Amino acid sequence: MTLDIASPERTAIAPDAAHALYREMLRIRRCEEQLVRSYAQGLIPGACHTYIGEEAVATGVCAHLRPDDTVLSTHRGHGHALAKGVPAREVIAELFGRATGCSQGRGGSMHLFKPEVGMLGTSGIVGPSILMATGAGYSFKLTRTDRVSVVFFGDGAVNNGAFHEGINMAAIWNLPVIFVCENNMYATEVAFASVARNTNVAERGYVYGLPGIAVDGNDVAAVYTAAGEAVRRARAGEGPTLLECRTYRTRAHSEGMRDVGYRTKEEVDEWKRRDPIESYRTRLIADELATDDDLRGIEDEIAAVIAEALDFATHSPWPDAATATAHVYSTT
């Protein structure tokens, strides 16, 4: 059932779709770069895990989702929230702890909620999102909709019982869930190869009886193609898919953390050379899907969006302390 790394179908993607993929990856990258600067300036009181280097995954998957489809994600969830439709201004404002943040300042980097656009939340705990996404799929099937549930998780979650229990339930009940593993080879500073004898995640689909597909997670076209098929299957009631995206985070696990010892500079540089955005830009021009001017236009557009978002966040109000205990319960 396991496919080899799918070779991207260069012709499959129409120009406007291709531009949209480029725009979205760039929006994530620029937003993350701003957060890095803001963190350094002390504007982010809590943790900040950036998605830099992995933008192709969230972008390629979420390009297929409707607003009523849902996403659950992890501590490294800025990119997923953005790709699912959370405005950059609300992500930045959230990390700044402002009332205008997508979680109204309650969550910060690891707790991004915006149910209005299908962003059901990121989690500071590794594992649970896999299970909750399985449950969203259960709801969608029970209520006879064609909605799709997507969960993003890291290689670090693969050895966790939640992976085993969640994927098995989705498989036996044939739920519309897409399990997207972002295999960036490390969990904080622990190498995946040191905690799993077999680091091929997609292969594991076999024991659960669902398709396992591995793609180059730095190739947005490859992710887009594979995710398109997974989403089609889920919507058509054909069941869940395990999609392994091989990628890499090029910054430290989280801002302010050192990034030495556990991996080599050569390895990091090698992956920086495979930057998903740069490489897609080159390819778009080579394939004549876009001109340099088109892309410069997009780049200026995104620069403006992020500048406005920063301004919005910076001038947003703090939450009212009096609301600190609101919404613990629905009923009183």
Next chain:
Amino acid sequence: MTLDIASPERTAIAPDAAHALYREMLRIRRCEEQLVRSYAQGLIPGACHTYIGEEAVATGVCAHLRPDDTVLSTHRGHGHALAKGVPAREVIAELFGRATGCSQGRGGSMHLFKPEVGMLGTSGIVGPSILMATGAGYSFKLTRTDRVSVVFFGDGAVNNGAFHEGINMAAIWNLPVIFVCENNMYATEVAFASVARNTNVAERGYVYGLPGIAVDGNDVAAVYTAAGEAVRRARAGEGPTLLECRTYRTRAHSEGMRDVGYRTKEEVDEWKRRDPIESYRTRLIADELATDDDLRGIEDEIAAVIAEALDFATHSPWPDAATATAHVYSTT
């Protein structure tokens, strides 16, 4: 890495070893039959899960173990405790709730402890024994011994996170642990095939990077042969093994429970025809490893052992209520 069901090597087992296997299976069977009668008589205040039909598994595996090797097991653990060296009298006394029981009356059917012979306990909770056995293996490796840790668990535990997390740790750290799955096709009344797309448990060894071997769990010679190799590997520091024994419980999940609806009488009868003890008896004679007289001798011997055990249990004292809170802590 997965082997097919190993065909029992008829010649490999010497007569005295063969007699011992027969004797042990019979001791388990007769002890269980006595517990069934005692339960019906109201002498067992709590639950009683019998091992009838599965005796070949515990017998074939434990035949290779030393007293300083350890066993952890499940709610269906009478057979494992007996095979590891707990006297029948202490098992019966335990289910009767007497002070002379192997757990001094504190445990009953689901909590059989006798560390003196390496029986580290059965568990009323599905899953934990797999993890604790992994930890015993960690101790044995860290302290540079050649001791072996064995855990028995059912097909019901396979979909539990403990299976995933425990086997993975044993594999990556190359621990001397043998994971024995007693796949009897049902968890209470839930069919394994209804909660797992792929019911081949041994195959799962592949994703964790350890050998997965499936054997006919009703063929004591097959179990003995496969377990012998697994124990050899563990002792030699070659790491863990996943051993799937395909077997069947021919009585209800637990005494006093109905046994209809979820499986057919035909299926039960078919497996009764494959009774591990009867079939081994036939084979021993056919292979001239034993005479009918030899085996009658063993049968009389076991009958006497169980009769004495019942008498012992029946006349044993109750625990002293004053001890109810002793041993919660080692230190005060």
Next chain:
Amino acid sequence: MREMTYTNAAREGLAEEMALDPTIFVVGEGIGERGGNFNTTLGLYEQYGPERLRDTPIAERGFVGMCTGAAMTGTRPVVDFMFLDFILDALGELINQTAKIQYMSSGRLKMPITLRGCIGIGGSAATHHSGNYYPIFAHLPGFRVVIPTTPYDAKGLLKTAIRSDDPVLFLEHKSLLNTKGAVPEEEYFIPFGEARVRRTGSDVSVVAVASMVNKALEAAEKLADEGISVEVIDPRTIAPLDMNTILESVHKTGRLLVVDEDYAPCGIGAEIATQMMEQGFDDLDAPVRRMNAAFAPVPYSQPLETALVPNVETIATAIRNLRAE
């Protein structure tokens, strides 16, 4: 009025709600065709089939996490743990996700999930099938904790639990499952946070939880012959906790005993005693007293198990002593 057992009353409540709301589904081990180890779903599978009566793998953490996600997305799961002991593998999901998501989403996500399981010490169930554990949930923000003691309360509170948009623990003491009581034909609901005075009295107030209610009532009966008048209060839900009913009672009696089968430290007795002191110190003629299980895991053998828990005799003695203080 018709009589029915606690289990049948609760099942009737579940059946009524499932008939009205197709988004309600039940998960658990053997709750499908089998109808539940404790007959919690008997007959419902035939009506609603596997999607709404879902037999699960033995993966408590998994299906609790799954139901948490389901509750966030428009359905109303009822998780049937059979024995509450099996909930423990799912505490990570419950504490970090189920109980927190309404708050973290500022109320944009709801969490209508009912978590039911049998509790209690008795019948040589031993340490893995005798748990109470409710203070864990009462301690943390986000949960409702319901402990009905009569068939009437079991049905009315289960219906309220299933309609609630908050996570609700619905805990059924094993010793109560086959007890009978009056249950009206007409539909009714019992709100959370309303204790019930099961017996009125003037000398000593007793708050009893779960199976201890009936034992306390028996003890009160005994003591009546001795001329000691005991008021017995069943909180029915411990989160929210109806302190007013307790305060009113102690205002009258001046003395309070909390009888709880669970362990004492950081338990519900400690919470009630402390709130009593905080809110009614001047009404107390004597310190609030607690009775609890002895501080040890639950053993199997009858003499040991019996020694662990309060009984009618020891409760009566405690009331006598408190009266005499």
Next chain:
Amino acid sequence: MREMTYTNAAREGLAEEMALDPTIFVVGEGIGERGGNFNTTLGLYEQYGPERLRDTPIAERGFVGMCTGAAMTGTRPVVDFMFLDFILDALGELINQTAKIQYMSSGRLKMPITLRGCIGIGGSAATHHSGNYYPIFAHLPGFRVVIPTTPYDAKGLLKTAIRSDDPVLFLEHKSLLNTKGAVPEEEYFIPFGEARVRRTGSDVSVVAVASMVNKALEAAEKLADEGISVEVIDPRTIAPLDMNTILESVHKTGRLLVVDEDYAPCGIGAEIATQMMEQGFDDLDAPVRRMNAAFAPVPYSQPLETALVPNVETIATAIRNLRAE
């Protein structure tokens, strides 16, 4: 005497024990070469290598269960959770196995396992990295719960924890990790169940837990200028709990306030208040008062987070009010 940080003192205690006993090993995520997210094992990997400083998969349930089995078989695991929040996935193992096996085996198996993790609200860590959760363990038989507040106590109590044959929760409040204090060169151990009077006073007794100890001391300092004499007690271990020291103090002051950053219901404050009433009712000139975190998950944003927890001002006010009752 030499000064060192809380973290360094604790690490020195761990290093001393590991040097003496080759059966001690540490498991956790990033506790190997990295030396621990909170530097709990810094430098030890170089000395003892991967077998004794074992980086694990993200499988808290798994490695807690594994260490439970290891502790039963002759080794002495130290589980380093980094944040205590991550222990929750392992509660099933801890409650049903780790805490019960000594009892179920009638003491034939020991359970020398140390479970350490950082606790506490602060620094916008948000709801998955701010947990306290200690009442869960204090409520159940089988656990020891240690909450050191000074470098001296951190080292002495960690060494006692590692030598203990019982499961010990060793909880380090994040706000204390870099605080400095005197730590002697000579080896020493601090027994469990001995509270420390951090400041003597005659008007009001305050029992403070974890980070609340320093805040209570600050408040006491302020109030001294107002002529209010406050005694501050640090229980140091909440299971076992040293009630005698508290009783003696309240015998003198007649008033008790418990300041705890964790939630109130069924918390350690409720337990202390109830035992105070049970054992020293006549010494109480006023009801025991509690201060706790507001009853909500821990939010991220500073104004919200700050609003949740007691601070020097609110503690001082509570003491003034209690004095005036």
